[in-house]
Amino acid sequence: MAQDTHNFIQNYTGLGAFGMDRKTDQETIMFYLQKFSEDRFMAKFIPRLDQDELQEIYIFINKMLKQHLSENEYHNLFLKDR
Template identity: 65%
Template sequence: MKKDTHQFIQEYNGIGAFGMDRTSDEETIMFYMQKFSEDAFMKTLLPRLSHQELEEIYDWVNTYLKKHISENEYHSLFLKDR
């Protein structure tokens, strides 16, 4: 059974523009992040990144996870191990 989903991107009909309003900004970030994380795109991008760039992405993600997500949310929503 699949644990991970990208359902939003399948149904999104918004304009995908940043800077108009909070709702559009959130939708645009969700759109970008789901497109960004597609396997085929990652297989193309990752080998082109330097070790420092990989580390910066990893650190950026972890910084925001630690700042805004509880330990329980991290396990249940991000890792899906509970």
């Protein structure tokens, strides 16, 4: 059974604009990240990135995870391995 979900994007009716207010900014980031991680899109996009771009994305994501999640949250919420 699949553990990952992308339910937010299925029901989102907000603006999808950044810079208006905190709530809209958060929703827009959720929208973008869920659209960004869609399998068909990733299959086209990832091969077009050079090695430096791949590393930049990896470093940024890991930095944010370490900065904003505890070790338990990282394993439970992100990796889903506990």
